[in-house]
Amino acid sequence: MKNTIRVERAVLNITQQELAEKISVSRQTINAIESNKYVPSTVLALKIARLFSKKVEDIFSLEETD
Amino acid sequence: MEQKLLLPNRYKKWGLVLLLPSLLLGILVRFKDFQFSFLTLPIGKAFVKEPHLHLDEAVNLTDELALTGIIVSLLFIAFAREKSEDEFIAHTRLSSLQWAVLLNYVLLLLATWLVHGLGYIDVMMYNMLTVLILFIIRFNYVLNSNKKSVE
Numbered sequence: 001m002k003n004t005i006r007v008e009r010a011v012l013n014i015t016q017q018e019l020a021e022k023i024s025v026s027r028q029t030i031n032a033i034e035s036n037k038y039v040p041s042t043v044l045a046l047k048i049a050r051l052f053s054k055k056v057e058d059i060f061s062l063e064e065t066d
Numbered sequence: 067m068e069q070k071l072l073l074p075n076r077y078k079k080w081g082l083v084l085l086l087p088s089l090l091l092g093i094l095v096r097f098k099d100f101q102f103s104f105l106t107l108p109i110g111k112a113f114v115k116e117p118h119l120h121l122d123e124a125v126n127l128t129d130e131l132a133l134t135g136i137i138v139s140l141l142f143i144a145f146a147r148e149k150s151e152d153e154f155i156a157h158t159r160l161s162s163l164q165w166a167v168l169l170n171y172v173l174l175l176l177a178t179w180l181v182h183g184l185g186y187i188d189v190m191m192y193n194m195l196t197v198l199i200l201f202i203i204r205f206n207y208v209l210n211s212n213k214k215s216v217e
Contacts (some may be wrong), residue, residue: 020150024152025150025152025153025154026148026149026150026151026152026154026155027213028154028155028209028212028213029152029153029154029155029212031212031213032154032212033154035212037212038154038157040153040154041153044153
């Protein structure tokens with residue numbers, strides 16, 4: 001699964017640390033999700049989407065291998 | 067996601083503080099036959115199950131103290147909560163445990179075939195601690211490698 005979190009962060013001009021604080025996770029988690037090392041839970045994906053005021057599908061999308 | 071069976075974060079520091087003297091004591095016991103004389107207890111024949119083996123009737127508890135200190139401090143370090151616990155850290159902890167148990171038994175199998183005689187007692191002794199040590203190394207390596215990010 002790939003995601004556009006890095007792009008969305010750039011739009012809002014917030015750092016990984018700031019995003020992490022807003023959704024109550026560690027910075028390692030944001031970094032692992034952005035670098036496609038970790039697939040977040042549904043709860044966390046919904047929180048991220050809500051913060052960026054977008055639908056989950058606009059931020060997360062399936063890859064051919066999924 | 068609330069993770070049960072974890073200690074408060076401060077136990078990590080306490081574990082590190084306790085590990086140094088315990089490890090030092092363990093090394094002295096293992097390689098220099100060091101003993102605290104005040105830890106020698108007369109246990110009497112009642113505790114010696116096989117009298118024909120002519121076991122000592124006194125037991126020294128220095129090695130028990132050292133091993134207890136090492137195991138307790140490793141448990142403190144391994145199972146202390148991270149400052150910001152979340153689902154990725156919980157996931158990393160579980161996958162690191164799986165990785166550590168697997169690697170531990172691969173190493174044990176290798177040692178079983180490569181080490182023979184009395185040396186195997188050393189293998190078993192170190193193997194008591196390697197699961198925890200491998201887990202601590204792998205868990206902290208993964209967390210740290212995700213800390214170094216490209217901002």
